Amino acid sequence: MNGLTSLVAAARLRQYGPNRLQPARQRALLLQFLAHFKNPLVLVLLAASGLSALTGDVTGALIIGVIVLMSVTLDFVQSYRAGRAAEQLALQVAITATVLRDGQRRELPVTELVPGDVVLLSAGNLVPADARLLEADDFFVNQAQLTGEPYPVEKRASLPDQADAEQASSQAWALDAADAVFMGSSVVSGSASVLIGRTGSTSALGQIAVSLADKAPPTAFEIGTRHFGMLIMRLTFLLVLFTLLVNVALHRPLLESFLFAVALAVGLTPELLPMVVSVTLTRGALRMAALKVIVKRPSAIQDMGAMDVLCTDKTGTLTEAKIRLERHVDAGGQDDPHVLELAYLNSYFESGLKSPLDDAILAHGEIDVSAWTKIDEVPFDFERRRVSVLVQRAGARRLVVKGAPEDIVRLCTHYQDSADATVALDAAARVRITQLFDSLSEEGFRVLGIASRDVPGDHPHAMVSDESELVFAGFAAFLDPPKASAGEALKALAASGVAVKIVTGDNERVTRHVCTQLGVAIEGVLTGTELAALNDDALRARVEGANLFCRVNPAQKNRILLALKGRGHVVGYLGDGINDAPSLHTADVGISVEGAVDVAKQAAAMILLERDLMVLHQGILEGRRTFGNVMKYIMMATSSNFGNMFSMAAATLFLPFLPMLPMQILLNNLMYDVSEITLPMDNVDEENLAQPKRWDMTFIRNFMLTIGPISSLFDFLTFYLLLSLFNAHESLFRTGWFVESIATQVLVIFVIRTRRNPLRSHPNRWLVLTSLGVVVTAMLLPFTPLAPYLGFTPLPLSYFGLLGALVVAYLLMVEGGKQWFYRRATRA
Ligand SMILES: Nc1ncnc2c1ncn2[C@@H]1O[C@H](COP(=O)(O)OP(=O)(O)OP(=O)(O)O)[C@@H](O)[C@H]1O
Numbered sequence: 083m084n085g086l087t088s089l090v091a092a093a094r095l096r097q098y099g100p101n102r103l104q105p106a107r108q109r110a111l112l113l114q115f116l117a118h119f120k121n122p123l124v125l126v127l128l129a130a131s132g133l134s135a136l137t138g139d140v141t142g143a144l145i146i147g148v149i150v151l152m153s154v155t156l157d158f159v160q161s162y163r164a165g166r167a168a169e170q171l172a173l174q175v176a177i178t179a180t181v182l183r184d185g186q187r188r189e190l191p192v193t194e195l196v197p198g199d200v201v202l203l204s205a206g207n208l209v210p211a212d213a214r215l216l217e218a219d220d221f222f223v224n225q226a227q228l229t230g231e232p233y234p235v236e237k238r239a240s241l242p243d244q245a246d247a248e249q250a251s252s253q254a255w256a257l258d259a260a261d262a263v264f265m266g267s268s269v270v271s272g273s274a275s276v277l278i279g280r281t282g283s284t285s286a287l288g289q290i291a292v293s294l295a296d297k298a299p300p301t302a303f304e305i306g307t308r309h310f311g312m313l314i315m316r317l318t319f320l321l322v323l324f325t326l327l328v329n330v331a332l333h334r335p336l337l338e339s340f341l342f343a344v345a346l347a348v349g350l351t352p353e354l355l356p357m358v359v360s361v362t363l364t365r366g367a368l369r370m371a372a373l374k375v376i377v378k379r380p381s382a383i384q385d386m387g388a389m390d391v392l393c394t395d396k397t398g399t400l401t402e403a404k405i406r407l408e409r410h411v412d413a414g415g416q417d418d419p420h421v422l423e424l425a426y427l428n429s430y431f432e433s434g435l436k437s438p439l440d441d442a443i444l445a446h447g448e449i450d451v452s453a454w455t456k457i458d459e460v461p462f463d464f465e466r467r468r469v470s471v472l473v474q475r476a477g478a479r480r481l482v483v484k485g486a487p488e489d490i491v492r493l494c495t496h497y498q499d500s501a502d503a504t505v506a507l508d509a510a511a512r513v514r515i516t517q518l519f520d521s522l523s524e525e526g527f528r529v530l531g532i533a534s535r536d537v538p539g540d541h542p543h544a545m546v547s548d549e550s551e552l553v554f555a556g557f558a559a560f561l562d563p564p565k566a567s568a569g570e571a572l573k574a575l576a577a578s579g580v581a582v583k584i585v586t587g588d589n590e591r592v593t594r595h596v597c598t599q600l601g602v603a604i605e606g607v608l609t610g611t612e613l614a615a616l617n618d619d620a621l622r623a624r625v626e627g628a629n630l631f632c633r634v635n636p637a638q639k640n641r642i643l644l645a646l647k648g649r650g651h652v653v654g655y656l657g658d659g660i661n662d663a664p665s666l667h668t669a670d671v672g673i674s675v676e677g678a679v680d681v682a683k684q685a686a687a688m689i690l691l692e693r694d695l696m697v698l699h700q701g702i703l704e705g706r707r708t709f710g711n712v713m714k715y716i717m718m719a720t721s722s723n724f725g726n727m728f729s730m731a732a733a734t735l736f737l738p739f740l741p742m743l744p745m746q747i748l749l750n751n752l753m754y755d756v757s758e759i760t761l762p763m764d765n766v767d768e769e770n771l772a773q774p775k776r777w778d779m780t781f782i783r784n785f786m787l788t789i790g791p792i793s794s795l796f797d798f799l800t801f802y803l804l805l806s807l808f809n810a811h812e813s814l815f816r817t818g819w820f821v822e823s824i825a826t827q828v829l830v831i832f833v834i835r836t837r838r839n840p841l842r843s844h845p846n847r848w849l850v851l852t853s854l855g856v857v858v859t860a861m862l863l864p865f866t867p868l869a870p871y872l873g874f875t876p877l878p879l880s881y882f883g884l885l886g887a888l889v890v891a892y893l894l895m896v897e898g899g900k901q902w903f904y905r906r907a908t909r910a
């Protein structure tokens with residue numbers, strides 16, 4: 083078998099396209115840009131200004147067009163760059179497949195696979211595309227994603243050569259065909275070489291999934307922003323309707339009134355929110371990448387910030403995962419080479435995913451197995467927690483079993499005594515063996531039970547039902563030292579308001595031992611057996627009090643997560659095995675490691691390139707930082723921006739003219755947006771990082787109701803002073819207010835961005851630069867040649883004295899209101 087040549091493969095890649103489910107991404111740049119116009123408000127605005135151009139106001143319409151174009155470009159460029167950066171990151175942890183090309187094995191990204199490729203699969207791999215089996219060895223796959231069937235099914239090669247397989251590929255694909263595997267399935271055990279038949283959206287998964295894609299359910303944060311958008315939309319609608327009615331009632335020109343109302347609506351929409359969110363998230367992701375954490379799904383960063391419970395498995399996370407086989411003892415507790423030999427045979431011939439325990443056995447020492455041949459095996463699974471191989475030597479066949487000690491001992495009816503004689507396992511011997519197991523566990527050993535059984539020489543297959551009436555040989559005991567850094571990391575997590583729960587398939591005694599060594603206090607233990615007896619309600623009641631879950635199978639791990647989510651927690655899950663994949667998917671943030679099996683990496687939202695819990699803590703702070711900055715934008719939008727637009731609407735009631743021209747409103751909005759473009763870079767106060775951050779609509783609403791009116795108050799003051807002191811005519815009034823409105827709206831960020839006294843919290847210097855830059859530009863604008871086109875007149879110099887006083891008074895008052903607000907909020 084040689085596989086395809088690179089040349090043919092390249093041609094086919096062009097013909098069939100990349101092997102991924104959604105071909106969507108590569109929309110032409112222009113289309114992506116145009117998509118940013120799809121905001122209905124923008125469209126209405128453009129249409130209305132087009133109308134006004136027809137009635138004569140061509141310059142006005144042009145200016146409106148230019149401003150809209152600038153806004154949209156600003157938004158597009160920022161979002162596009164963030165999107166690209168995020169994609170680049172995800173590529174770093176893209177899943178690869180072992181492919182035969184030009185007669186050689188190569189690791190290629192799965193997106194580059196084409197029909198006709200020969201791919202080698204083994205346990206832990208994901209099936210990258212629909213394929214026919216060429217060769218298979220105890221090959222079991224889980225295709226639950228397609229069929230809903232939760233148990234692994236065996237697949238066999240039935241097509242003698244490649245030509246037949248190619249022939250078959252062009253015909254029907256039945257999901258239950260024994261010689262076909264499908265994209266999205268995972269290999270549970272064994273190995274196979276397969277011939278790719280269908281890739282990308284032509285695969286079975288592609289056909290059902292194209293519409294419902296593999297999109298994660300919306301996070302709490304996304305739901306929050308949606309609700310926020312709705313709130314703003316309702317307010318906007320009321321305000322716009324109100325101004326429109328007032329203007330019509332006052333017999334103002336219809337088209338102009340309409341344009342004014344729509345411009346107001348544009349001014350009210352927090353149109354930059356999606357951009358601010360994606361840019362902050364990407365910045366967070368890039369900072370995480372520097373810490374060797376690759377974020378596959380940027381919104382996971384937000385979830386990290388909100389996470390208050392982290393579930394983790396034990397091996398490799400809390401322990402070094404440098405497992406050594408320390409002892410191999412018989413039923414009497416004496417070291418026995420026979421036990422080692424059986425364990426070695428089992429690990430050597432096992433074709434499933436080799437666990438670190440197998441590696442430790444194989445690394446313990448060379449044992450000559452050349453006299454043995456393998457006949458069959460019953461692969462490991464996390465329900466049985468054991469693996470059996472059927473081996474033969476000199477015509478005699480033997481089933482060798484190793485697995486979780488409790489189960490192995492239960493399945494035994496005899497044991498081998500110290501003289502290697504087979505003796506019936508009576509109650510007394512059972513007690514002795516159990517005590518031996520307990521004492522090994524208490525010393526911190528991870529223990530596997532080893533047993534075997536002779537079978538007739540013509541016994542053809544190994545089956546689960548053969549795993550009975552076994553002869554107990556002994557225990558293999560392993561040491562897996564706890565990680566020195568883990569204890570510290572767990573403490574840091576606890577101090578930051580994240581509860582850590584250990585969820586492991588291992589037994590209670592070993593896990594307790596690890597906890598003691600790490601200094602983790604055990605608050606409550608729940609075992610798989612206890613868990614099985616609880617229904618979901620009962621589990622929800624118990625899940626809070628326990629921080630240790632032992633001997634749980636993959637489905638139970640998943641139930642624990644669902645229960646925690648059901649209690650309203652934001653839950654993270656850290657794991658690396660096939661058994662962790664469902665939980666990684668269920669968790670709000672699934673976290674895996676570089677060396678994990680494909681299924682785990684696929685299901686995770688974040689990949690640690692180094693197994694270090696401390697970086698998780700950093701990630702959590704990063705998440706809270708992004709939350710902080712997004713919140714600033716929202717608080718700005720709801721309080722000062724909204725206050726301004728509200729005044730604008732109210733002013734139409736008593737002014738004989740429009741308080742601002744539609745294009746001035748739009749320019750105001752654009753300049754305000756520019757000032758906020760650097761917000762994602764801003765520093766966040768430390769005290770804001772101390773606790774998990776969650777979306778809180780009541781907080782936002784109350785903040786809006788506290789600060790918003792202060793803004794309006796100052797606007798009205800400005801109106802009054804402009805009219806009385808300066809006897810302002812239309813254009814002067816608009817110019818004066820334009821400058822005041824920008825100055826207050828932009829500068830208030832320095833008060834709102836912190837809970838502290840603004841002088842005690844350092845803003846990022848880019849934020850200072852853009853904010854001051856925008857305010858200065860606004861002040862100079864009326865003196866430039868552009869002024870007449872924008873409807874501005876030069877302001878008297880005395881006005882700037884008044885402006886300074888107003889701004890200072892405004893900022894002081896907002897600061898007072900803010901202090902009062904937080905004092906009340908913390909008391910409540
Ligand atoms: N290679 C193996 N051969 C036999 N039995 C095994 C093997 N690997 C694991 N087991 C059994 O299955 C149990 C569960 O596996 P494992 O400890 O890997 O689960 P886990 O939930 O991933 O645990 P951890 O939290 O330590 O990662 C083990 O405690 C052991 O009894």
Ligand SMILES: [Mg+2]
Pocket residue numbers: 395396397658659
């Ligand atoms: Mg594990």
